[in-house]
Each structure stands twice: as C-alpha cells, then as structure tokens.
Amino acid sequence: MDKSRGGPNGTGTPETAVEVRTLADLARVAGVSAGTVSRALAGKSLVNIETRERIQVLARQYGFRPNQIASKLRSGRTGVIGVVIPLGPATGQPISDPFFMAILGHLADELTGSGYDIMLSRAIPDGTPDWLERITGSGMVDGVLLIGQSDQCAIIEQVAARYRPRRLGQPGQGPAPHHRGHGQRTGRTARGGASDRLRARRLAFVGDTAGVEIATRLKGARAAAQAAGLTIDHIPADLADERMRSQIGAALIASGADYDGIVAASDVIAMATLHVLHEAGRKVPGDIQLVGFDDLPMAGLTSPR
Structure with a gap:
C-alpha cells in the first residue's frame, strides 16, 4: 500500500504519522469521499460491505471517532430524551426518593434500549414561568418526559399546547390530553x-x-x-x-x-x-x-x- 496514503503496515497500525481528526482526513486515507465515510461509519447499506468494512477498520486503526454533536446537528436529532422532575413547593424532595428511582430505572431501560440517552433535570421553578420552555426549546433534547406535575399544571399545559397531543395513562385532571397521571383516586x-x-x-x-x-x-x-x-x-x-x-x-x-x-x-x-x-x-x-x-x-x- 502507498505509504503516502498513510496505509497500515503488516502489524495493523499506520506506517506514517498521518493525523486523522475529521471525516475528510479519513476519506483521504481511504481514497473515498467524505460522504462515503460518513455512511460507512453509520453502517448504511448504501456503501457496499467491503468498502464499509475497510473504512471501519481504518477508523479503528487511526483512533478516529466521529463528531457526534456535529452529526446530530446535521440530522436535526439529538438522540437524547429529557427526564424532568418539577419540584414546586416540595423543594426538599431528593431525586434519590425511591419513587423517582423506581420510575427512572424503568425509563432508562426502555429509552436506552431504543437507542436514546437520558438527560436528567431536577427543576425547581422558583416562580419563573419559563422553566419548562428553557428545556423544551434548548435544542438539547428530542423530547421531554415529566415525572409528576407538582403545582405546575398551568405551565405544563401552556407548553404542551404547542405540541401534538399524546395521551398517556389514564385521564388526569386537566382538560387537554398533553399530560396524564396514572389514576390517583384511592x-x-x-x-x-x-x-x-x-x-x-x-x-x-x-x-x-x-x-x-x-x-x-x-x-x-x-x-x-x-x-x-x-x-x-x-x-x-x-x-x-x-x-x-x-x-x-x-x-x-x-x-x-x-x-x-x-x-x-x-x-x-x-x-x-x-x-x-x-x-x-x-x-x-x-x-x-x-x-x-x-x-x-x-x-x-x-x-x-
């Protein structure tokens, strides 16, 4: 293999000190376009299997890791779901409360199993009406799940009104179907x-x-x-x-x-x-x-x- 291309030697390590930091760098080493490298690293079938495997091997040999943030910006998806616990008057209630931990455990199992990461937020509104909008409009998450309503029903309904309705669980107290409890009446x-x-x-x-x-x-x-x-x-x-x-x-x-x-x-x-x-x-x-x-x-x- 041409050493000027930074190809691997018989030991499986690069022969020359080629620095591979970007998709373009790896594309030059592999002799393909940056788009092909991107699709190959994503495992897309648009790239034939031999080329895909060769690019993936080169990426490992050069220690190349795709910029996940840049990739998510291009796709418009973060791969992250925000899990928010709003604490109104009960500001002393810790996230380590067994009730929260039980729900978080199940959420983590389901979300990570579906390929999402979790961003956890313990929100103390402190009289600021935009606390939820700062999370939903941050661009850091693809969706938000709230555990409990606290005394924030009006704010939750106001923000939820801008999204497509999602009916979860049993009907709750509010007129709109954006958020639901699980049946509180004993x-x-x-x-x-x-x-x-x-x-x-x-x-x-x-x-x-x-x-x-x-x-x-x-x-x-x-x-x-x-x-x-x-x-x-x-x-x-x-x-x-x-x-x-x-x-x-x-x-x-x-x-x-x-x-x-x-x-x-x-x-x-x-x-x-x-x-x-x-x-x-x-x-x-x-x-x-x-x-x-x-x-x-x-x-x-x-x-x-």
Whole structure:
C-alpha cells in the first residue's frame, strides 16, 4: 500500500504519522469521499460491505471517532430524551426518593434500549414561568418526559399546547390530553373489598396536598371514608425525609391522637410512618392500620409489608 496514503503496515497500525481528526482526513486515507465515510461509519447499506468494512477498520486503526454533536446537528436529532422532575413547593424532595428511582430505572431501560440517552433535570421553578420552555426549546433534547406535575399544571399545559397531543395513562385532571397521571383516586379501591375489612374508625390522611397528585389522593380517601360513614383528618407531611418523620411523630405520637387507621399519600410516607410507629411501640396492624400508595418494590421489604 502507498505509504503516502498513510496505509497500515503488516502489524495493523499506520506506517506514517498521518493525523486523522475529521471525516475528510479519513476519506483521504481511504481514497473515498467524505460522504462515503460518513455512511460507512453509520453502517448504511448504501456503501457496499467491503468498502464499509475497510473504512471501519481504518477508523479503528487511526483512533478516529466521529463528531457526534456535529452529526446530530446535521440530522436535526439529538438522540437524547429529557427526564424532568418539577419540584414546586416540595423543594426538599431528593431525586434519590425511591419513587423517582423506581420510575427512572424503568425509563432508562426502555429509552436506552431504543437507542436514546437520558438527560436528567431536577427543576425547581422558583416562580419563573419559563422553566419548562428553557428545556423544551434548548435544542438539547428530542423530547421531554415529566415525572409528576407538582403545582405546575398551568405551565405544563401552556407548553404542551404547542405540541401534538399524546395521551398517556389514564385521564388526569386537566382538560387537554398533553399530560396524564396514572389514576390517583384511592376511593374506588377502598370502597371495594378493602372497606369490608376496615376495623379503623378514626382515620388520618398523611401527605402534603400542594401538588395535584396528592390532593387528588386525599379527595379519593375522603370519598371512601364518607362511603363507610367515617371522616378523615388531614396531616400535612413534607416530602423531605428529615422533616417528614418529625411532622408525622408530632401529629401521631406527641399529640396523643388516637388514630387507628392511617392512609399515607405514598409508600415513602407509609414507610416513614411505620418507622415512627415502631419507635413509639405502636403495632401495625394490631394497634393501627396503615396503607400506602404507589406499590414501590421497597414497600414489599418492610415488616409488615
């Protein structure tokens, strides 16, 4: 092979110190056009298999890596999906929350399996109405998935109105089909078989209702309690773990309240409540019945489950 072309020697390494940084450089080494090199590295069948394999071998030998950013700019696609967790009033809730981690794990499996990368953003709106537009209009992502609505429904609907509708899950609270929850009402289940086994007579719902999801769960719990001829008190609980336990302890233990049934707005709150009750010597379900929401895998590891 002509050494002036920088061809490989018998050891499989370049004989001359040819610098290959761009598609044009590799094209000169291979003796083809830059377009052919681009198609060959992308594995396109437009390039015959022998030429394609030869170019790919040369790329490896010269340590050439295509500029992915430039390629994506040309195609108008980033190959990235943004996963955004909007935190309105619950700014202390960490991404390491088991609820977020469970969803992120499934999303990562599906998206990466479909050839996408993930860009994760923990968005704290802080009163700025363009927080979502800065993400959707950044040019850095091909699409955005939001985990939870927080108290940002109006802004989410405003931004979503500019896109083609996508109906996901069960119908949510808003009139437009751009974003959907997964069915927050607890009333239907509680009015079924669960109400037949209910021994509790003084009930409390534990959770901060600033976000639409938990507010809707409280609405369902109240409907179920009313159907059973009962009322249910509301105990706010911060989603930041260090504050959550002290609030639950103050409401359930320090106050001397005699609740015998607790509806927790999430499994994370239910697990924190279980811990507080255990430390206070209250038995679940012997002294007090407890139910959570979300069906997290971690909830199956507590005792009782």
